Amino acid sequence: MTTTPATTHAARAERWQRFRANRNKALAAPHGWLTLTSFQWLEDSPSAVEPAPGLWSTDATGSTAFLTAVPADGLTLVETGEKVDGTVSAVLADEESLMWVQFGGPDGDQVVVELAMRGGRYAIRTRDAASPAFTEFDGVPTFPYNPDWEVTGRFEPYPAPVDVPIGTANPLVDGVHRSVGEVVFRLPGSSHEFRLQAEEEKLGALTVTFHDETNGDTTDEWRKLSLPRPRPDGSVVLDFNRAINYPSAFTPYGTCPMPVKNNSLDIRVEAGEKEPYPGR
Structure with missing residues (x-):
């Protein structure tokens, strides 16, 4: 069987639907x-x-x-x-x-x-x-799946991790972002490269916390995106369809980390999770 672009798109959309189902299930966990x-x-x-x-x-x-x-x-x-x-x-x-x-x-x-x-x-x-x-939870609203928001970038590691002081969703709690490097990439509708500082997770996976131009409009004040472990050549996939809210989007009692300075995208990233309580 020959894989066509349409087949690939359908498979990716199906994987995203499974991701969304698991995400909503996790949020609905008892005492979550x-x-x-x-x-x-x-x-x-x-x-x-x-x-x-x-x-x-x-x-x-x-x-x-x-x-x-x-x-x-x-x-x-x-x-x-x-x-x-x-x-x-x-x-x-x-x-x-x-x-x-x-x-x-x-x-x-x-x-x-x-x-x-x-x-x-x-x-x-x-x-x-x-x-x-x-x-009353019935799932997190999202933008429709769009394959254009899945891009390949590159990871540029620092010689050593750098601890960067940050704020959190609670103004009385300070945080620290352990930056291990920068993810460099381009996005639809922009003519320049972006650089986001990343934290390392288990087994070499990465997390980027970011602002974009939809914040405070259709999305919460900031979101995060998990990335798979970079390939041996440093390339890494960013699928903004999988951008999610921090717990502070759902409750005023979170102490979630804010993005580091300059982790901002000067375009509207209309992908991933939206503001869960619009108009509230």
């Missing part, structure tokens, strides 16, 4: 990003932190987090199901998270409390399975 309902910093003295029961704190150095509760608070440890009766503690490294305790609902697990270390400080986030963003 769509269930975030609060973000609170912990102080160094035991305090109530709404909407979670119990008293929450850190030690004076901020290295350990503590939770003190009684059985009537209805808190159980996520990992073991054991009731919290007294004081429990946890230690995390920066950027780590722990689904720590749960409460509420008929089975006592409607709300999961996530402990997180961000910017050297402990915080808790509640993940409520009754959140309307979760219960």
